[in-house]
Amino acid sequence: MSASSSDSQAKLPGLAPEERSEPESLRRRPLAARMRPTKLSEMVGQQAVLSPDSFLFRLIKNDQFGSLIFYGPPGCGKTTLAEVIAAETKSTVVRVNAVLSGTPEIREILADARHRPEAKILLVVDEIHRFNKAQQDLLLPDVEAGVIRLIGCTTHNPGLYVIPALLSRSHLIRLEPLSGKEIAQFLRRALEDETRGLGSLRIKVSDQILTQIAEMSSGDCRRALNSLETLVLAAPVLGSVTEEALAQFAKERRIRYDDGGDDHYDTASAYIKSIRGGDPDAALYWLAVMLEGGEEPRFIARRLVILASEDIGLADSRALGLAVATFQACEMIGQPECELNLAHATLFLALSPKSNSATTGLAAAKNAVQSQPRLEVPLHLKDSHTALAKRLGQGENYLYSHEFPEAISGQDYLTKPLALYTPGMAGAEAPIAERLAHWKKLKAALKDRGGRRE
Numbered sequence: 001m002s003a004s005s006s007d008s009q010a011k012l013p014g015l016a017p018e019e020r021s022e023p024e025s026l027r028r029r030p031l032a033a034r035m036r037p038t039k040l041s042e043m044v045g046q047q048a049v050l051s052p053d054s055f056l057f058r059l060i061k062n063d064q065f066g067s068l069i070f071y072g073p074p075g076c077g078k079t080t081l082a083e084v085i086a087a088e089t090k091s092t093v094v095r096v097n098a099v100l101s102g103t104p105e106i107r108e109i110l111a112d113a114r115h116r117p118e119a120k121i122l123l124v125v126d127e128i129h130r131f132n133k134a135q136q137d138l139l140l141p142d143v144e145a146g147v148i149r150l151i152g153c154t155t156h157n158p159g160l161y162v163i164p165a166l167l168s169r170s171h172l173i174r175l176e177p178l179s180g181k182e183i184a185q186f187l188r189r190a191l192e193d194e195t196r197g198l199g200s201l202r203i204k205v206s207d208q209i210l211t212q213i214a215e216m217s218s219g220d221c222r223r224a225l226n227s228l229e230t231l232v233l234a235a236p237v238l239g240s241v242t243e244e245a246l247a248q249f250a251k252e253r254r255i256r257y258d259d260g261g262d263d264h265y266d267t268a269s270a271y272i273k274s275i276r277g278g279d280p281d282a283a284l285y286w287l288a289v290m291l292e293g294g295e296e297p298r299f300i301a302r303r304l305v306i307l308a309s310e311d312i313g314l315a316d317s318r319a320l321g322l323a324v325a326t327f328q329a330c331e332m333i334g335q336p337e338c339e340l341n342l343a344h345a346t347l348f349l350a351l352s353p354k355s356n357s358a359t360t361g362l363a364a365a366k367n368a369v370q371s372q373p374r375l376e377v378p379l380h381l382k383d384s385h386t387a388l389a390k391r392l393g394q395g396e397n398y399l400y401s402h403e404f405p406e407a408i409s410g411q412d413y414l415t416k417p418l419a420l421y422t423p424g425m426a427g428a429e430a431p432i433a434e435r436l437a438h439w440k441k442l443k444a445a446l447k448d449r450g451g452r453r454e
Contacts, residue, residue, distance in 0.1 A: 072175030075220025128152030129161035177219025315427035353427025410446025
């Protein structure tokens with residue numbers, strides 16, 4: 001709820017209106033809005049930052065906090081906590097949404113706040129990551145001067161979306177997804193509350209069903225409340241929410257997944273690391289999360305093509321071919337059928353022997369190029385197709401490898417020896433390591449004989 005005074009509403013654009021006291025008006029609002037906590041004691045979860053001995057709790061109680069940025073997944077209580085803070089500190093809350101509010105509105109809010117310092121303006125910006133750099137820069141002088149106290153709420157990593165200057169002037173608070181138990185307890189409170197909740201409807205819901213609703217919400221309390229409200233309103237008068245009704249409702253649900261934000265990167269990271277770690281079950285799970293969340297299959301397939309060389313490489317060179325074929329399948333077939341190709345490739349790559357020798361070898365080669373003087377191409381390796389090249393002696397004394405046993409001539413291909421490739425010992429790369437060691441011995445023996453063939 002917004003804590004505001006009636007005289008402020010006329011002067012501050014974006015100011016949230018006072019809550020109406022009429023029961024009918026309250027009932028028309030969604031359950032999640034009606035049940036929104038209005039004081040710290042009503043907040044659900046987040047004990048790491050809201051326990052009585054936490055620094056944030058003490059700052060709120062003493063009204064000594066500065067600007068804050070709340071970072072966390074949807075439905076974890078970011079905006080609710082911002083408005084609770086306003087109520088606890090008797091501040092005037094001005095709430096804007098970064099998607100809907102433009103620069104002129106922000107300028108007007110800041111100008112009015114400068115003329116009314118006694119109002120204790122608390123500017124709550126939902127989805128602050130949507131503000132561009134110029135809009136965030138606009139907030140800086142008044143945040144730094146204490147004209148306003150800012151609470152920015154975002155589901156995106158502030159380090160990537162909030163400018164460093166604004167970030168350095170704010171306390172960053174990370175809020176975690178609520179646990180299933182915490183959400184289920186709040187659902188029970190909403191079900192029994194006759195003033196703000198669903199208590200007047202007298203619909204019965206078992207603890208087991210509340211727990212299932214909570215688990216379906218993926219840590220999003222707002223989503224859980226919306227689900228409970230839908231199920232209760234669909235139940236017969238004075239009846240109950242049944243397992244059958246919940247099962248039918250669950251078919252239509254969509255998992256929490258922000259395909260353009262942190263979920264996109266975090267889940268993809270977990271997916272790749274599960275394949276790299278040889279855990280097919282975890283890899284399939286994260287694959288399913290991405291697919292159910294609406295992730296683009298070609299994005300997943302591209303990651304598999306990269307992983308095939310980065311983490312498997314010579315240990316099983318079939319991995320790259322399968323990954324490329326999977327990408328092509330995603331392009332040719334599309335969903336939902338290409339999901340089977342992604343599952344096939346995911347399992348193959350997760351169960352393949354692993355080697356990062358291509359990754360480390362390339363890194364070592366780049367480091368040598370960047371940190372040392374560039375090596376010249378040896379004269380015997382230079383192109384000799386032109387008459388001038390031949391007159392300059394290019395290509396002379398080159399030994400054609402196929403004229404030697406095992407195609408090893410004993411000749412050098414760098415003017416200065418470099419050890420860049422270190423073979424792994426898994427899968428097909430183990431015999432490669434043995435072959436390479438044998439070739440080194442053969443090359444050394446040829447050099448001892450002056451390059452003569454026996």
